[in-house]
Amino acid sequence: MELYNSLFHDTTALLEKGRPTVWPYEPNNACRSLENSELVLQKDAAYELGASGKGSANYVLFTSSPELVDRDQVLLYGPDLKDIHGDCDFARIVLLRVGVLDGDDEKVYRTLKDIEFAKYHVNLEGYMVRMSPESYREQVRLSRQAVRKGISFRQVGNSYIKAYKQDENVLNATVIFVTAPGFDYAAMKANAKKASDVTGTLTHILEGLPTDCSVCSLKGICDEVEGMKELHFGVGAKGTDKH
Numbered sequence: 001m002e003l004y005n006s007l008f009h010d011t012t013a014l015l016e017k018g019r020p021t022v023w024p025y026e027p028n029n030a031c032r033s034l035e036n037s038e039l040v041l042q043k044d045a046a047y048e049l050g051a052s053g054k055g056s057a058n059y060v061l062f063t064s065s066p067e068l069v070d071r072d073q074v075l076l077y078g079p080d081l082k083d084i085h086g087d088c089d090f091a092r093i094v095l096l097r098v099g100v101l102d103g104d105d106e107k108v109y110r111t112l113k114d115i116e117f118a119k120y121h122v123n124l125e126g127y128m129v130r131m132s133p134e135s136y137r138e139q140v141r142l143s144r145q146a147v148r149k150g151i152s153f154r155q156v157g158n159s160y161i162k163a164y165k166q167d168e169n170v171l172n173a174t175v176i177f178v179t180a181p182g183f184d185y186a187a188m189k190a191n192a193k194k195a196s197d198v199t200g201t202l203t204h205i206l207e208g209l210p211t212d213c214s215v216c217s218l219k220g221i222c223d224e225v226e227g228m229k230e231l232h233f234g235v236g237a238k239g240t241d242k243h
Helices: 005-015 105-121 144-148 153-164 185-207 219-224 228-233
Strands: 021-024 045-049 056-063 073-077 090-098 127-132 137-143 170-178
Touching: 005 056, 005 090, 005 185, 021 153, 045 144, 056 105, 056 137, 056 185, 073 153, 090 105, 090 137, 090 153, 090 185, 105 153, 105 185, 137 144, 153 170
Parallel strands: 056 090, 073 170
Antiparallel strands: 021 073, 045 137, 090 170, 127 137
């Protein structure tokens, strides 16, 4: 599962100017989970992460390489929840190392989507998440009560890692939060779209693709993502005008 590796490197480059706070995964130090997402009304809110008009991005990357993801951890670039006093930029990036995914392409695709959808089962007290898959954004409304009680990204990250690791295919998970100003949130959003496009190509592979690159709508992704052409046809593309 190396199709996303270039995006790992792009993400590292976007974050390299920052120095993160790093916490190892602690499953017993997580937020209180709820059965359903809590509605935090505007009048009860302390602030919003990734609010309208602010930078925002959310994406998940997969790899099988322990060199890219070798542990369970939470990283924070910027102020923690208790130190934020108004609406701010926000990104949540998840890096997952998965084991060998057996089965045909359809089974692999379904496995990746099932893992990715774990985020929809993370319902935390006082932490209302609104996602927009079409815009690759994520907005979070924090209740004043949750902030007073000391909710932290360390706890939130642990909650997400716990959810992802419910799937036996997930070997390691790194959850990254970005709240500091000055980061290129537009580039992160572009990475989110590209990650979605890479996953989306798998469904096209299942349906069958044209073999002439000049008429294929996925040519840009194939050209940019290492290994995509090999996945389509089982061979390299050098010396051919096919994927």
